[in-house]
Amino acid sequence: MAEAHVHTVPYRTFVRVWLLLLLLTAVLVLTSRLWHQALSVWAMLVLTPIKAGLVLFYFMHLKYEKPYLRALVFLTLGLLTMVIGLLFFDILNR
Amino acid sequence: MSGSAATPPLVHKDSHKDYEGAKLGMWLFLFTEILLFGGLFILYSAYRSRYPMEFHEGGQHLNVVIGVANTIILLTSSLTVALSLTAIQKGNRRLCALCLAATIILGLSFLVNKYIEWSGEIRHGLYPNSPVLLRRPHGDQIFFGLYYSMTGLHGLHVIAGIIVLSTMLILVARRKITSTDFNKLENGGLYWHLVDVIWIFLLPLFYLAA
Amino acid sequence: MSYLDEGGRKGIRSWIFSTDHKRIGILYLASMVFLFFVAVTIGVLMRIEQLTVHPPLFAPQTYNAFFTVHGVIMIFMFVLPGLPAVFGNFFMPILIGARDVSFPRLNLMSWYFFIAGTALVVASLFTGKGPPDTGWTFYVPFSIRTGTNVTLGVFGAFVLGSSSILTGLNFLTTIHRLRAPGMGWHRMPLFVWSLYGTAWIQVLATPIIGITLLLVIAERVFGIGVFDPAKGGDPLLYQHLFWIYSHPAVYIMILPAMGAVTEIIPTFAHKMIFGYRAIAYSSIAIAFLGSVVWGHHMFTSGMSETANLVFSLLTFIVAVPSAIKVFNWTATLHKGSIEVRPPMLFALTFIFLFCIGGLTGLMQGALAVNVQVHDTYWIVGHFHYVMFGGAGMGFFAALLYWFPKMFGKTYNEKAAMLSWIPIFVGFNMLYFGMLVLGYMGMPRRYFTHLPQYHTGQVIASVGSFILAIGLVIFFANLIVALFKGKKAEQNPWGGVTLEWQIPTPPPLENFSVIPTIKERPYIFNPEASR
Secondary structure, X not given: OOOOOOOOOOHHHHHHHHHHHHHHHHHHHHHHHHOOHHHHXXXXXXXXXXXXXXHHXXXXXXXXXXXXXXXXXXXXXXXXXXXXXXXXXXXXXX | OOOOOOOOOOOOHHHOXXXXXXXXHHHHHHHHHHHHHHHHHHHHHHHHHHOXXXXXXXXXXXXXXXXXXXXXXXXXXXXXXXXXXXXXXXXXXXXXXXXXXXHHHHHHHHXXXXXXXXXXXXXXXXXXXXXXXXXXXXXXXXXXXXXXXXXXXXXXXXXXXXXXXXHHHHHHHOOOOOOOOOHHHHHHHHHHHHHHHHHHHHHHHHHOOO | OOOOOOOOOOOOHHHHOOOXXXXXXXXXXXXXXXXXXXXXXXXXXXXXXXXXXXXXXXXXXXXXXXXXXXXXXXXXXXXXXXXXXXXXXXXXXXXXXXXXXXXXXXXXXXXXXHHHHHHHHHHHHHOOOOOOOOOOOOOOOHHHHOOOOHHHHHHXXXXXXHHHHHHHHHHHHHHHHOOOOOOOHHHOOHHHHHHXXXXXXXXXXXXXXXXHHHHHHHHHHHOOOOOOHHHOOXXXXXXXXXXXXXXHHHHHHHHHHHHHHHHHHHHHHOOOOOOHHHHHHHHHHHHHHHHHOHHHHOOOOOOOHHHXXXXXXXXXXHHHHHHHHHHHHHHHHOOOOOOOOHHHHHHHHHHXXXXXXXXXXXXXXXXXXXXXXXXXXXXXXXXXXXXXXXXXXXXXXXXXXXXXXXXXXXXXXXXXXXXXXXXXXXXXHXXXXXXXXXXXXXXXXXXXXXXXXXXHHHHHHXXXXXXXXXHHHHHHXXXXXXXXXXXXXXXXXXXXXXXXXXOOOOOOOOOOOOOOOOOOOOOOOOOOOO
C-alpha cells in the first residue's frame, strides 16, 4: 500500500554512484597489476568494502532506511567478521 | 461460515499489506544469503592463510578480462534495476520495463561470459577431480575448489535473480506493480543488488590476487 | 466458533493447506511427536544392543546407522523445530495481540520444507547403500569416503535447515511489526523474548551449516576439493564450520524452553516474574555469546592451544546468562503461592535437570577435564541432560500448560503427574549412569563395551526402558484427552497473559478486537487466581 513518505531516489544519484563504482573498479584493477604488491593488497582491502558500501547505501536504499535496519546490517556483517576473527585464533597458531 | 453479531466480519488477510514488514523480511532473507556465502568466505580466508603462494598465483590461470567485464556488467545491471524502481515510483511504466529488460539482458550476458570462462578453464584441464588438477600442489586444488564453489554458487544466484526480475517485468507489464504498489519490485531489486555485492568481493579474491 | 471449526475446506485439506498459524503449529506437533517416538525406538534398540553384548543383537554397521539416525531425527526433526514450531507458531501471535504471523503462506511453506526434509532423510535410510553411518555430525573425511547414503541424508538436513530459517525470519518480522498497540518491547511476555533471540540464531547461524552440507555434497558428487585431505583440504575446517552453526543450534533448542518455563512459573507461583529485564536481556546475551564458543567441541581435535584457551574462557562466560535465569526463576518461587500441577512439575524438573546439564557443561569446558571425557559417555550424558532434560522437559511442560487452550480439552492431571515418576527415575538412571560410565572411560558410538562397563550399561538400559514407559503413558494420556477429554475452561490455570483472555480454543482470528496493552505482564491479583 502507498506510503506517502517513501523516498524516491533521483536517477542522477544512481548514475553518479555507478560512475564512482566504475572508477573504483578501474583503480582496483590497475593497482593489482601495476603497483607494489603490498600497496595493491591495501587497495583491495579498502576499495572493495567501499564499493560494497556504495551499493548497500545507495542502490539498496540503506542510507534512507530507518536506523534499526542499518544497525541490523552491521550486526550481521559484524558477526561474520567476529567469527572469522575467532577462527584465526586457531588458523594462525597451528 | 457463520458469525455472531458481536464478531466483526473476517478481515481479509491481504487487505492490510505491511510494506515495512515485507521489506524487513526481504532484508532478513538477504542476511541468510550473506551468511551462506559467508561460510565460503570463512573457508577462503583460512585456506588463503595456509596456501598464500598458490592463492596469489592461482589468479593467473583465470581470465581477468572476463572477470572485469563481468564486474562492469553486474555494476551496470545494479544501476538499471535501481533506475527501474525510481521509474515506477514516478509512474513511468515504460521506462521501468525497459530498465528491467536491460537488467535481465545484462544478467544473461554475465552467464554467457561465465560459460565461456568456465569452458576455457575446463579445456585446460582445470576442473574438480581432473587429472591435471590432481597432479598440482594442494594449494592449487583448494584454490580451484573454492573458485568453482564460490563462482558456481554465485552463478546459481544470478540465475535465480534473472527469474525473479523476469517475474517482476511481467508484473509491471500487467500493472500489478504500480507507482503506489512497488514493494515486490523493490524487494526483487534488493536481491539483485546483493548478487552484485557478492561479486564485488569475488573479483579481488580470485581474479586480482595475482 | 473456534479455529478448529472454521478454516475453509473440510477434512485433511483444511489442515495441510491452512495458513492459520494455530493449525500449522498443530501440524508440526503431530509430525514431530510421531518422529520423536521413531527416534525413541531407535534409542531403545541402541540400549538393547548394549545389553546383548555376547553376541550383540545388531551388527556394528547397524549400530552406526542407529546412532546416526537417532541423532538426525532427534536434533533436526524434534528438538530444533521444538517449541518454536509448535508453541511459537500457535501462541506467539496471540501473546503479542496479533491475528497471525507476518507471512502466513511462508509459514505453511516452512512446514512443507519440514516434511520434505524429513522425507529425504527417510529416503536415505532405505535407498542406495543404506543409512548414513557417520554420526549426525557427518565429520570429514569419513563422510566423504563412506559409501552410505550421506548425500541424500545431508540434503534432507539442508532442507530441514531451510524450514528453520524461514520460521525464524517470519517470527522476527512478526515481533518487530505486529505487536498490539501499547505493547512496547518491555511489555512483551518473556516467551516472546526467548523466541526473538532464538529467531536471530535461526536466521544467522543456520545458513552456515547450509553451505557446509552443500559442500559435503559437492565433495562427494564432484570431488570439488575443499574438505578432502588428499587435495589439501583441512578436516578441522569442516569441524569449525559445522560447530559454528551447531553450537548456536543448541541455544535454538534451549532458549524457547526457558521461555516457556518463564511463563509457567509465575502462573503456578501466582507471583510476578522476578527480574523481567534480566530474563529478557539474558535471552539476547545467550543468543550472542552462544555464537562465540563453538571451539569447545574441538578441544581434542588438533586445534591450536591458543584457540583452546580462548574458547574455554568464552565457554565459562556463556554460562552466566543461563545462571541468571535460574536465579530469577528461584526468586520468583520464593514466597510465591506455589501449586504443583503437571505443567509446574515438569517446569521444576526442567530447572533441576538443566542445572545438572549446565554444570557438567562447565566441567567439560575446562580443558583438562575435556581431554578425559571427550567422546565418552560423559558427553552423551551431558547433552541428554540439557537437550532432553532441558529442552525436552520444557517441551513437555509447555504441552501440559497449553494443551487445554489449544484443543479445548482437559487431560487427566493425575495420570500426567504419575507419568512423571517413571520419566524422572528412568531418565536419571539412564543419563546419570552415562555420566559415570563416561568418566570411567566408556567411549561413545561403540556398538559394544569392555566387561568393566557392563554393570553400568545394564543400569542405563533398564533406566531407558523405564523412561520409555513413562513417555508412552505421558503421551497416551494426552491422546486420550484429545478424543475423550472434558471441555476446558477459558483459563484453567489462572494465567494472566493474552492467550488466557481469549476463548478456549481460540477463534480463527484470535481476537475479535485487537487489545490495547496498558501495563507490563505477569501482574497477578490474589482474587483472580484459583
